[in-house]
Amino acid sequence: MHRFRWLTIAILTLVLAACSPGAPKDAEVVIPPGASIAKAGQILEDAGIVSASSFRNEARFFGSKDPIKPGEYKVEKGMDAGDILALFQSGKTIQRLVMIPQGMPSIMVWERLMAEERLTGEIPVPPEGSILPDSxxxxxxxxxxxxxxRMQAAMDRAFDELWAKRTPRTAVKDRNQAMTLASIVEKETSVPAERRTVAGVYTNRLAIGMKLQADPTIIYPITKGKPLGRRILRSEIQAVNDYNTYSMAGLPKGPIANPGKASIAAVLDPEANDYLFFVAKGDGSHIFARTLAEHNANVQKWYALRRERGEM
Structure with a gap:
């Protein structure tokens, strides 16, 4: 009896092997959520990899009971039905990534997603500040x-976690204000160690009703957050709108970019300092000042150095 059983298995193995030649080429296939063995087999046959019957037979007679997992897989040349079944059950899918850097405005998020040919469907430009920068x-x-x-759900989770840890020093009262100020901080400094300091400056200004005077808020109504590509015009500095913090006190009506978690955390727990001014040093960092006289001296010093270096 045992000999008969093993003989049967051996015969089946030979038959299946004969009917299941290896994949003739490397290929990429997508297994949708909820796909059955039969559906996966048909996808493989349509792609010219192995026959649907070979795949079904391999699963029926030799496959484990583990389910196949949805996703995109790379089937390599020479893999037989059994190899492919094991691959689908492993969940080792191709990892394609779209990266959203910190401070990217939503119009550029939209352009990046629309340019990705492997994705499908139309989308509107997401609301500013609703996307969590990440890969x-x-x-x-x-x-x-x-x-x-998924990007918006990630931002919702991140914000809820950070909001629960806010300190009494924060100047923001709700999510829109937090995202708005965080997006300004994100645009004003690329130095991680400065984020809480810059947030402290703006928190101090808001507390005394002083204009924020953040250059990125001038640019946003013009380009929707894209680089301006030139110097800001005097007329643009003086423009009155819902974003320009040179022509109004307080926060803009909404975010000017999608801030990262560090900038959100910074405005929810700003540094306790007495700075009211800062100027760029030309290397991405800034020098901070408490008084206008000190600030003007810093401006003259660093502008002179930048002119010497040919940066201005």
Missing amino acids: YAFTTGESRAAVVK
């Missing part, structure tokens, strides 16, 4: 709307 995995054929939903 996001996606599958070929996935909808852009689904990717945006």
